[in-house]
Structure formats: structure tokens, C-alpha cells
Amino acid sequence: MRKIQFYLLVTFLAYFPLSGFVQETFAQNQLNLTQMGLIGKVDERYQSFNVEMCEVIGGDFWIPYELIDSVRKHSNKKGIDALKWKIEPINLYQQKLRNLAAALGPTYVRVSGTWANAVYFQDNDEAKLASPPAGFKNILTRQQWKGVVDFCKAVDGKLVSSFPISDGIRDKDGNWTPTQIKSILDYTRSIGGEIAAAELFNEPSHASHGDAPKGYNGARFAKDFAAFSAFATDAAPKMKIIGPGSTGEGILPSGLDLSVDELLSATPKPTFEVFTYHYYGTVSRRCMGGQKPENALSAEWLSRTEKGLEFYQNARDKYVPNAPIWLTETAEAACGGNPWAATYLDSFRYLEQLGRLAKKGVQVVMHNTLARSEYALLDHDTHNPRPNYWAALLWNKFMGTQVYEAGSIAPGVDIFAHNLKNKSNGRTILILNTNETEASLIIPANARQYLMTADELMTKKVKLNGKELMLTPKDEVPVLVGKKVKAGVVKLPAHSILFLTFEKF
Numbered sequence: 001m002r003k004i005q006f007y008l009l010v011t012f013l014a015y016f017p018l019s020g021f022v023q024e025t026f027a028q029n030q031l032n033l034t035q036m037g038l039i040g041k042v043d044e045r046y047q048s049f050n051v052e053m054c055e056v057i058g059g060d061f062w063i064p065y066e067l068i069d070s071v072r073k074h075s076n077k078k079g080i081d082a083l084k085w086k087i088e089p090i091n092l093y094q095q096k097l098r099n100l101a102a103a104l105g106p107t108y109v110r111v112s113g114t115w116a117n118a119v120y121f122q123d124n125d126e127a128k129l130a131s132p133p134a135g136f137k138n139i140l141t142r143q144q145w146k147g148v149v150d151f152c153k154a155v156d157g158k159l160v161s162s163f164p165i166s167d168g169i170r171d172k173d174g175n176w177t178p179t180q181i182k183s184i185l186d187y188t189r190s191i192g193g194e195i196a197a198a199e200l201f202n203e204p205s206h207a208s209h210g211d212a213p214k215g216y217n218g219a220r221f222a223k224d225f226a227a228f229s230a231f232a233t234d235a236a237p238k239m240k241i242i243g244p245g246s247t248g249e250g251i252l253p254s255g256l257d258l259s260v261d262e263l264l265s266a267t268p269k270p271t272f273e274v275f276t277y278h279y280y281g282t283v284s285r286r287c288m289g290g291q292k293p294e295n296a297l298s299a300e301w302l303s304r305t306e307k308g309l310e311f312y313q314n315a316r317d318k319y320v321p322n323a324p325i326w327l328t329e330t331a332e333a334a335c336g337g338n339p340w341a342a343t344y345l346d347s348f349r350y351l352e353q354l355g356r357l358a359k360k361g362v363q364v365v366m367h368n369t370l371a372r373s374e375y376a377l378l379d380h381d382t383h384n385p386r387p388n389y390w391a392a393l394l395w396n397k398f399m400g401t402q403v404y405e406a407g408s409i410a411p412g413v414d415i416f417a418h419n420l421k422n423k424s425n426g427r428t429i430l431i432l433n434t435n436e437t438e439a440s441l442i443i444p445a446n447a448r449q450y451l452m453t454a455d456e457l458m459t460k461k462v463k464l465n466g467k468e469l470m471l472t473p474k475d476e477v478p479v480l481v482g483k484k485v486k487a488g489v490v491k492l493p494a495h496s497i498l499f500l501t502f503e504k505f
């Protein structure tokens with residue numbers, strides 16, 4: 001009976017072809033791996049992360065949401081300072097932390113942030129000074145910096161940093177001097193380390209909030225940068241000079257001191273080997289931000305990262321044509337992230353950002369942070385993986401450096417294609433279904449499926465192919481086991497993230 005029914009169906013289709021709508025829908029839902037054109041390449045350390053200087057030396061950082069009210073009740077601080085509390089230095093020798101960071105390698109490890117702008121490097125092995133010298137706000141010891149260098153070696157990370165810009169590094173006439181930077185570079189080399197790339201200082205767009213001298217302007221930046229560049233070229237010829245590391249324009253202009261035009265149009269004209277920028281799509285609820293979790297899967301929110309890039313890409317084209325572009329600091333929201341940054345809900349934003357920026361030519365994306373505040377990949381107390389860590393691990397495991405145009409499947413279903421990592425002839429297809437309903441697609445060859453799901457959006461527990469992702473009893477990353485799927489229809493559950501790997505097609 002079934003054979004007769006099949007015969008009748010084939011005969012019917014031969015005489016009455018599928019409607020244009022059905023044919024179009026069928027074509028849209030079908031992956032054609034051989035027709036995906038190569039559109040670019042990214043750095044092998046494309047997915048990277050920040051460890052804030054504040055974490056390294058200890059200092060004021062964002063209060064966890066559950067403690068804000070109780071901490072503020074006993075504090076005399078005002079304004080944004082009232083939203084921060086003292087954190088202890090991170091232990092970069094902890095094996096669990098190293099295990100998890102190494103599983104994301106190779107990466108860049110950026111150690112910078114506002115606290116790096118006024119840090120004094122105590123270049124001796126004596127007890128830490130009781131207070132920093134005049135013109136500085138905090139102290140970085142040799143032991144702490146050695147911890148950074150050793151951490152980078154252990155996790156296959158190349159170190160990226162920035163240097164102090166405060167009054168303490170200047171002579172009596174206010175001129176920038178290289179003494180502090182020379183000490184850091186010399187000590188780094190003496191312990192077998194290297195700074196792979198460095199910005200003059202963190203976020204010159206917000207100079208007054210970042211301990212720059214009073215009245216700092218574009219002309220001052222150009223003069224400081226010229227002195228820094230001349231020194232660094234001679235003292236550390238292998239260190240990439242990157243910048244400017246501005247943030248906020250085109251998306252979050254509030255608090256801006258110096259536009260990128262003011263910074264880069266002065267003479268002598270600053271030039272960089274890599275053009276860098278920072279991006280946050282909004283500020284967190286902690287700082288009175290307005291982003292709501294119900295909008296976290298909207299097309300507008302997920303595409304906002306491209307608008308942030310567009311502004312700085314235009315600036316790059318204007319001032320440093322053809323320079324590679326790196327996003328050296330980014331997360332769900334500024335001011336430590338919203339509470340839901342630590343949940344499965346933000347994994348869509350995290351992976352969409354990586355996928356979208358790779359297609360637009362960005363070479364490196366450095367997430368802020370590895371292990372501090374709500375936007376961190378790891379819980380700041382336990383260092384247990386959050387959903388974004390598992391998303392990062394899957395990206396690192398399967399997404400290679402070659403970027404392909406994957407086309408589209410359906411509204412709310414976004415697709416990204418790279419070569420299968422370390423296999424230029426293979427493909428990895430990343431598909432995110434942000435819809436509340438199931439979707440499907442037709443694949444042309446057998447594949448392995450790595451399906452990331454959760455029982456609810458705002459949870460910290462996620463599953464891979466139906467099994468909860470957890471560390472091993474020894475705090476090591478588990479082996480990621482794929483499920484074999486055959487050519488044909490593949491289902492994408494509502495609110496799911498799917499990596500499909502094809503070794504042959």
C-alpha cells in the first residue's frame with residue numbers, strides 16, 4: 001500500500017510541480033555546503049578574553065547584585081563608586097582556573113582596564129609599598145606580574161596590555177616618560193615573558209575617568225603617543241602597537257571626553273599596527289541601564305554589535321586604512337553586566353557577536369572578563385563555568401579561521417559557517433534558533449551534532465545533546481561528544497544552539 005502511495009505522490013509531483021512558495025521554503029531550509037563562498041579569515045586567537053588589572057592587583061570592582069543593597073548601606077561612597085567594592089587579587093595559579101582557560105586556547109589574554117592607567121610597577125622584590133608614589137593610585141608588584149606571565153604561558157595565551165598615563169609617569173613639564181614602561185618590559189623579558197601587543201592606555205575616549213592629566217585632549221594624546229611609539233619601536237620591536245581603544249561612539253556616547261576624530265586628527269598623527277575599539281551594547285541595570293531580558297533575543301539587540309563596529313570601522317578606514325581591527329573589550333553590558341549575563345539567555349548574544357563580527361572582518365574579539373562580575377565566563381567565587389563558557393568552548397573546539405557566507409534559513413534562525421577547526425576541507429555550521437518554536441533544516445551529508453539547550457532561558461545549567469554540561473571530578477573540561485546525524489532533516493528545538501560538523505560533504 002505504501003509503495004502505491006509513494007508512486008502516486010511521485011506521479012502527482014511530475015505533473016503538478018510544487019508551488020513557488022513551497023520550493024522557496026525548501027531551498028531556504030537546505031544547506032548547500034559547496035556553494036558557501038569564502039569571505040574572510042580571522043586570527044587563530046580570534047576568541048580571547050580579559051583579566052582586568054583590577055583583578056590582578058585587587059581593588060574596587062562591581063558589587064554582585066545580591067549584595068548591592070547591604071554593601072551600600074554601610075558605605076560612604078557616592079555615585080558610581082558606591083556600586084563597587086574591594087576585591088582580592090585573583091589567584092592565577094589555581095589549577096581549576098588554568099584548566100578552564102587553557103581549554104579556550106590559543107587566545108590573547110588582555111590585562112588592562114581603568115586600573116592600569118594609574119598603576120605603579122614596583123620593580124623590586126621587597127615588601128609591597130604601603131602606598132603608591134605621587135601621581136599613581138595603585139601598585140603592581142613583581143610577584144603579581146609574574147603571575148600574569150606564568151598564567152599566559154600555562155594557557156597558551158599571548159599577553160596584551162596597556163600602560164599608565166597618570167601624572168606619575170610625567171616629568172616636571174608634564175611630558176610623558178618611558179621609565180615605568182621600560183621597567184615592565186625589562187622585567188617581563190627577564191622571566192621569559194613577552195607583551196605581544198599594547199595600547200598606550202585604556203579608553204582614551206574617557207580620559208577624565210581614566211586618570212589622565214587634567215585637561216587631557218587630542219593634541220596631548222598625539223604627543224604622548226608619538227613618544228610612546230618611538231620608545232616601544234626601539235625597546236620592544238616585536239610588540240604590536242595597537243589603539244586607540246576608544247569606546248561608546250555610535251552606541252553609548254554618554255560620558256565621552258574625546259571623540260575618535262579628536263584623538264586621531266591631531267599631529268603628529270597617531271598610527272597603529274592594529275586598530276582597536278571597545279563595545280558594549282548598553283549599560284547594566286546596576287548603572288541604570290534599560291536593556292530588559294525579554295529583548296535579549298530580538299534581532300535589533302543581536303545585530304547591535306554590527307552598528308558598533310560600523311562606527312569604528314569607518315574611523316579605521318579614515319585614519320589607519322587597511323589596518324586589522326580588533327575588539328579588545330566587550331560583554332553583554334557595561335558596568336559588570338546584567339544579572340542574566342550569567343545565564344543561558346546571553347549565550348545567543350555571545351555567539352551571534354562572534355559570528356557576525358567574523359563575517360565583517362574583525363580579527364580578534366576579547367571578552368570581558370574571564371572570571372569577574374556577572375558578565376564573566378566563569379563564576380567569580382567558584383570559577384565554575386557559566387553558560388557562556390560552554391558556548392565559548394564549543395566555538396573554540398569547532399570553529400576554524402576561515403569564514404564562509406552561509407546565507408539564511410528563516411527569520412529568527414541565524415547561521416554562521418567556518419571551516420572545521422584544523423581541517424580546511426571540513427565545515428562547521430553554527431545555527432541559533434532564537435524563536436519560541438521548533439525549526440528544521442536539510443543537511444546534504446552526514447554530520448556530528450552538538451546541540452546546546454536549557455530547560456529555561458535564565459538558567460545557569462545547560463545541556464549538550466540532552467546531557468547537562470559539567471566539569472569532571474578533577475575540575476577538568478569534559479570530552480565533548482557529538483551525536484551522529486544522517487543527511488536529511490535536522491530539528492532545531494526552540495531556543496537552541498546547534499553546531500554541526502562535516503568532515504566530508
